[in-house]
Amino acid sequence: MRAVTFSAPGEVVVKDVAEPQIEDARDAIVRIDSSGVCGSDLHIYHGRVQIEPGFTIGHEYVGTVIATGDDVREIAVGDRVMGCFQTACGRCFFCRRGLFHKCDHSRTFGHGATLGSLLGTQAEQALVPNADLVLRRVPEGMSDEVALFAGDVMGTAYHAVVESGMRPGDVAAVLGLGPVGLCAALLARAAGAARVIAVDSVPDRLAVAESFGAQPVHLTDGDPRAAAREATDGRGVDVCIEAVGDPRALETAIRLTRNCGAVQAVGVYAERCEVHMGLVWIKALTLRAGMANVIGHIDSVLALLAQHVVDPSPLVTHHMSLDDAPEAYARYDRREALKIVLKP
Amino acid sequence: MRAVTFSAPGEVVVKDVAEPQIEDARDAIVRIDSSGVCGSDLHIYHGRVQIEPGFTIGHEYVGTVIATGDDVREIAVGDRVMGCFQTACGRCFFCRRGLFHKCDHSRTFGHGATLGSLLGTQAEQALVPNADLVLRRVPEGMSDEVALFAGDVMGTAYHAVVESGMRPGDVAAVLGLGPVGLCAALLARAAGAARVIAVDSVPDRLAVAESFGAQPVHLTDGDPRAAAREATDGRGVDVCIEAVGDPRALETAIRLTRNCGAVQAVGVYAERCEVHMGLVWIKALTLRAGMANVIGHIDSVLALLAQHVVDPSPLVTHHMSLDDAPEAYARYDRREALKIVLKP
Amino acid sequence: MRAVTFSAPGEVVVKDVAEPQIEDARDAIVRIDSSGVCGSDLHIYHGRVQIEPGFTIGHEYVGTVIATGDDVREIAVGDRVMGCFQTACGRCFFCRRGLFHKCDHSRTFGHGATLGSLLGTQAEQALVPNADLVLRRVPEGMSDEVALFAGDVMGTAYHAVVESGMRPGDVAAVLGLGPVGLCAALLARAAGAARVIAVDSVPDRLAVAESFGAQPVHLTDGDPRAAAREATDGRGVDVCIEAVGDPRALETAIRLTRNCGAVQAVGVYAERCEVHMGLVWIKALTLRAGMANVIGHIDSVLALLAQHVVDPSPLVTHHMSLDDAPEAYARYDRREALKIVLKP
Amino acid sequence: MRAVTFSAPGEVVVKDVAEPQIEDARDAIVRIDSSGVCGSDLHIYHGRVQIEPGFTIGHEYVGTVIATGDDVREIAVGDRVMGCFQTACGRCFFCRRGLFHKCDHSRTFGHGATLGSLLGTQAEQALVPNADLVLRRVPEGMSDEVALFAGDVMGTAYHAVVESGMRPGDVAAVLGLGPVGLCAALLARAAGAARVIAVDSVPDRLAVAESFGAQPVHLTDGDPRAAAREATDGRGVDVCIEAVGDPRALETAIRLTRNCGAVQAVGVYAERCEVHMGLVWIKALTLRAGMANVIGHIDSVLALLAQHVVDPSPLVTHHMSLDDAPEAYARYDRREALKIVLKP
Numbered sequence A, B, C, D: 001m002r003a004v005t006f007s008a009p010g011e012v013v014v015k016d017v018a019e020p021q022i023e024d025a026r027d028a029i030v031r032i033d034s035s036g037v038c039g040s041d042l043h044i045y046h047g048r049v050q051i052e053p054g055f056t057i058g059h060e061y062v063g064t065v066i067a068t069g070d071d072v073r074e075i076a077v078g079d080r081v082m083g084c085f086q087t088a089c090g091r092c093f094f095c096r097r098g099l100f101h102k103c104d105h106s107r108t109f110g111h112g113a114t115l116g117s118l119l120g121t122q123a124e125q126a127l128v129p130n131a132d133l134v135l136r137r138v139p140e141g142m143s144d145e146v147a148l149f150a151g152d153v154m155g156t157a158y159h160a161v162v163e164s165g166m167r168p169g170d171v172a173a174v175l176g177l178g179p180v181g182l183c184a185a186l187l188a189r190a191a192g193a194a195r196v197i198a199v200d201s202v203p204d205r206l207a208v209a210e211s212f213g214a215q216p217v218h219l220t221d222g223d224p225r226a227a228a229r230e231a232t233d234g235r236g237v238d239v240c241i242e243a244v245g246d247p248r249a250l251e252t253a254i255r256l257t258r259n260c261g262a263v264q265a266v267g268v269y270a271e272r273c274e275v276h277m278g279l280v281w282i283k284a285l286t287l288r289a290g291m292a293n294v295i296g297h298i299d300s301v302l303a304l305l306a307q308h309v310v311d312p313s314p315l316v317t318h319h320m321s322l323d324d325a326p327e328a329y330a331r332y333d334r335r336e337a338l339k340i341v342l343k344p
Helices: A039-045 A144-150 A153-163 A179-190 A203-211 A224-231 A247-256 A277-282 A294-306 A322-333 B039-045 B144-150 B153-163 B179-190 B203-211 B224-231 B247-256 B277-283 B294-306 B322-333 C039-045 C144-150 C153-163 C179-190 C203-211 C224-231 C247-256 C277-283 C294-306 C322-333 D039-045 D144-150 D153-163 D179-190 D203-211 D224-231 D247-256 D277-283 D294-306 D322-333
Strands: A002-008 A011-016 A028-037 A060-068 A080-083 A125-128 A135-137 A171-175 A195-200 A215-218 A237-242 A257-265 A273-275 A286-289 A316-321 A339-343 B002-008 B011-016 B028-037 B060-068 B080-083 B125-128 B135-137 B171-175 B195-200 B215-218 B237-242 B257-265 B273-275 B286-289 B316-321 B339-343 C002-008 C011-016 C028-037 C060-068 C080-083 C125-128 C135-137 C171-175 C195-200 C215-218 C237-242 C257-265 C273-275 C286-289 C316-321 C339-343 D002-008 D011-016 D028-037 D060-068 D080-083 D125-128 D135-137 D171-175 D195-200 D215-218 D237-242 D257-265 D273-275 D286-289 D316-321 D339-343
Touching: A002 A322, A011 A322, A028 A080, A028 A144, A028 A322, A039 A322, A060 A125, A060 A144, A080 A144, A135 A294, A144 A153, A144 A294, A144 A339, A153 A179, A153 A257, A153 A294, A171 A179, A171 A224, A171 A247, A179 A195, A179 A203, A179 A237, A195 A203, A195 A224, A203 A215, A215 A224, A224 A247, A237 A247, A247 A257, A247 A273, A247 A277, A257 D277, A277 D257, A277 D286, A286 D277, A316 A322, A322 A339, B002 B322, B011 B322, B028 B080, B028 B144, B028 B322, B039 B322, B060 B125, B060 B144, B080 B144, B135 B294, B144 B153, B144 B294, B144 B339, B153 B179, B153 B257, B153 B294, B171 B179, B171 B224, B171 B247, B179 B195, B179 B203, B179 B237, B195 B203, B195 B224, B203 B215, B215 B224, B224 B247, B237 B247, B247 B257, B247 B273, B247 B277, B257 B277, B257 C277, B277 C257, B277 C286, B286 C277, B316 B322, B322 B339, C002 C322, C011 C322, C028 C080, C028 C144, C028 C322, C039 C322, C060 C125, C060 C144, C080 C144, C135 C294, C144 C153, C144 C294, C144 C339, C153 C179, C153 C257, C153 C294, C171 C179, C171 C224, C171 C247, C179 C195, C179 C203, C179 C237, C195 C203, C195 C224, C203 C215, C215 C224, C224 C247, C237 C247, C247 C257, C247 C273, C247 C277, C257 C277, C316 C322, C322 C339, D002 D322, D011 D322, D028 D080, D028 D144, D028 D322, D039 D322, D060 D125, D060 D144, D080 D144, D135 D294, D144 D153, D144 D294, D144 D339, D153 D179, D153 D257, D153 D294, D171 D179, D171 D224, D171 D247, D179 D195, D179 D203, D179 D237, D195 D203, D195 D224, D203 D215, D215 D224, D224 D247, D237 D247, D247 D257, D247 D273, D247 D277, D257 D277, D316 D322, D322 D339
Parallel strands: A171 A195, A171 A237, A195 A215, A237 A257, A257 A286, A316 A339, B171 B195, B171 B237, B195 B215, B237 B257, B257 B286, B316 B339, C171 C195, C171 C237, C195 C215, C237 C257, C257 C286, C316 C339, D171 D195, D171 D237, D195 D215, D237 D257, D257 D286, D316 D339
Antiparallel strands: A002 A011, A028 A060, A028 A125, A028 A339, A060 A080, A080 A135, A273 D273, A286 D286, B002 B011, B028 B060, B028 B125, B028 B339, B060 B080, B080 B135, B273 C273, B286 C286, C002 C011, C028 C060, C028 C125, C028 C339, C060 C080, C080 C135, D002 D011, D028 D060, D028 D125, D028 D339, D060 D080, D080 D135
16 A cells, blocks of 8 residues: 655655554554644654654544454444544553553554554554544544544644633633644634634734634734733733743743743653743743643544534645645645645 | 612512612722613512512622722722622631632622622612622623623523533533523533533523524423433533522433533522432432622633623613613513613 | 352352353453452342342452453463452543543443343452453552452542542541441541541441541431531531431531532432432532442552551451351341451 | 841841831731741841841741731631731732732732831731731640741642642652651641652751651662652652752652652742753643742641641741840751741
8 A cells, every 4th residue: 555654854755565454452444534744744754753764654544444453342344533643552550540642552653663663644544553542433524624633633732721721711822823723722712711812923824813713913023921911901811822842932931821820831842941930930830741632632622523613624725645745745844734634 | 869679579669768888998889880680589579588678679780889998909989890799708718718609798789688688789879898809890892781791690600611510522401591591501602512402491592592502402392311312422411500490400400411420500499309319329420509609700701701702692681771670570570581681 | 169149138158150261352360369248248138239149249359360361461460469349441431531430331240230240259260351450469568458448448438538629628527437438537537637527326436437537426426517517617517428328318418518518429329319409509519429430549549558548457357268158248237347358 | 026137148136126006907916926937038048038128027927916907807806826928918810719829919028128018027026917818816725836837838838739739649759858848748648648758868857757757768869760660660759849949859850750740849949940841741741830829728737737637846946035036047047947936
């Protein structure tokens, strides 16, 4: 079958690979109908994530179950399903607490040996371990494009909003309006934020945020801190979602947030950096970081999508053939696209 | 000044009463611009709540501060304000925990000696004790009609939804579509409910619920339990708000709700009644009841109203003069109105 | 192998039954070293729980793993283990939320066809489905007697205390001092209750409660409500654990508890009964009921037992041979024992 | 009256100052029976906190109410009281949410103009603003020495433990065994920690921690990370309380804590510093910092002290006369004392 594979930094190749086989009683095999190109795929593309040349990449997917192991019970052959970007064992210390994102045996699709040697989903088929936890049937009437978001981007946005402790009537800020930040803005509004201040420096993204009900504020041409003060009688926002993963964004988040508020950092950090702990301390902030518990939130996210409470489809800017993956990655890399959907 | 007073069951009288005077350093006096007639006023009207003849009634109000005691700091003369239906002392065990609705020294406007001998707000002026906690400035641009809801009906709906533990993506049910139930349906949607099943037997109210984004289900012509099952793969709703205050409604709520779900009873109970504890136990439900912490939630509610996240104005069916209060009560009693606003 | 089986109300019989066989890849077989006789076994003994004659009973157990299916990973042959009284599938809606006690496919040991046709543990061996979730290794140095409590009685007490929302410094009450109530009193103290008021009418049980750090109050010779008021400046207790399962106990719990407090009903209810909803409403109580999530709490409970933070061993009043089960049940039925441990 | 005043870095002077007068209806005047010397007094002593020469210092106090303003209701002249180290207005945005530590109008005793120009309590008398929130009656039978802890050190420890989200059965670590760290270790045990790993480099403090039920680990001679792993099957502690206020301590806290665990930083931070955000992110930690909400927790803390659930009296190493304050500060500065109580 055909699959998109990493070849070298800046180079992905579509080539023929072996079809997956059921290896474990809990596995399923999904024939992929649509897969997405995601911001984290770019980390691979840029060579920032170590991965073996020739490894199949991709981790957003919608498709049809074509085989299951003997111990799969929640889904069946023929089901139209979407899946989460990572797997979980369902029985370790963390899974037993519902913290599936920190499963001791978690594997991430399409990230090579570093994250569990699980082949990616930008392919004609994919093997899905522990399918009962990782896959969900796509609700009737939901398009591939929408369902794709549930397994990664919208799940991450849901995690950010819900874990931040935001309550209806709060004022939220979102820093960084990539797909995750935009979905977080959308979800914060859907969860009852009175106002969402959405900060970025790309006009197109600010425009999408505005269409999602947020108040767009240009990072440099505008004044995010003034906007936060104006919206809150000078106190600062109740919660701030930092969707960039950069120390300067974190500092801005800390400054925008009111005393006893929460900063939720969903952008990726990999190293030490300077943090204004003096402000964190004097403001008595709660700072949370990390990957999202997409498996834990998947039912809620699918319900919101199915009922059109949130609709991320404006973020889908391109549909392309799987064979055109090299071109898709190049476009995404040039920031010409928000979400590209590949179809075999 | 003129004021609406209770005279006898079924009879309210507008008469001249003394103007209020500042009695305590924390008092304020509000010149009333608008006051509402509420479902709980009907309990008085029907003689079910004991109250002294001649006592001024009413507890929903918007107006302008015309005098303050020496120790009022958060509001000032000239401020356009709305107020909560009850007061709180701000320093007892319960107030220190933010549980203002159970303040040891709470007084309710317009309910006679039983609830603190605090004259009502269906009058030209009202004395407001502990004004810093009880009053809030009306956000710029908000109409009296909308602001009126914050101090009682919408505050109660907010309490019901937030205290139920509902999360974005959940399915909620609301039983009883009076103003509180309708606002609860509206707020549940605004807080991210994927679906809200709204149950009543009055077609007009079901129609309003539908316009608020809920799924209307007639109590007897429809099948609430089937609707709950259909919306949840047979599990039952995640949370159910019981806005009736009747054992049969409570039983329905218990039946509609899924295992480990929550039933939030905002309808008033005064006595013992039969409860299906067997179901509560086997389903491992959480059942909460009681009056709302309107003071505790008032900022959030005003923010939601100010930003038009929720708009209760469709519930305002009548505007009448304070002098016409007898006619207003009669109409409300005949269920011809959802919310009547009285203006002096 | 020998096993204790239900024969007829008031009659259990030890007889030879077939040894268990691995039926599913997730099964384990445990050679039972110790099993307990529990209050819920008495429901069976009294014929109040329907069960097939000849069915092996018992659901508290400690032993050694002698076989595992191919898909058991967390435990291994040779491990000394204890197990929970019920199983969970680990993948349904409820398990994915950590609500293992309401698993769609839950089965309870030793309760016949009604609760999943899973043979009991008062036997020489037991088959344990989904062993990765149901079994845990016994911490080094922990006796069988102590470990037995983790899988049912202490797990239930932990659930009651933690789910009640009790905070360090609170005053708690426990109604009903059977093994669960006594363990709840012990655990409430261990979790930081400033005071625990323990109510029963059996002097011996009150004495154990006192030795556990609680304040014993005789139900009728003493005055539980006066004790609650005295301990709380007249407010009532912060949380009350109702470990009886009787409407009168529930009424007492509601009366003992302060405004905005919590009543946690762990005693079993099976039917409708009169509840003072007027008090629940006016006090704005939270009422929770239901079986405990023992699987969800098992690690915490084992840690508390292993570190001797709580020590339930004073509750073990009898050690008997499995062959003497008929005599053990008779004694337990005569309330001559708190906990009987049976050894094959 | 006599009072301890800051004179210059390293120099405090006992001198005659004016007696306080009631200035506001909510004030009370307390005749001081005992006051404590606290670690934060050392910041003043060292000149790290700006304060006007001649300003009365001190913020821990027990005494007797000798005057009250007209609007004080919860306490009365003649009451033996303890007080919190800071005041709160009871009506601002933060107070209304129970976040008294971030009150918009908060003032801290004995910290000069920077923190509200409120004279300190190391004096014969002290003026206490908003006495209904700041003061509490000392429970019958409680010594001055114990009551002193409630208003600052033990309140801070309570905040750290409770806000960390620690649950009974968890493993906690405490870094830094000054009075706050030691009380946090004591309280963590009292709140049900299965194990508390207490880290410092001063043998005497490690010995006190051990006597409080914690497992002492020397920072450099021992191996805190190995201890954390050993206690948790290699996962790391569930919560870590960082009671130092130093980037290296914070890094250790982050390393000791398991995935999805919580780091609670109670030690003071004033500036930017390097934080290993990569670890915070990959571990999905929650990091909270800031001063404690002592007013919010005071009732719970007093209840725990009154019932001897926690007893901090071993920390009181010295009793001295107010006149000997210069000597007391010098000793404290030489780390010869954990807690010094001054009596006028």
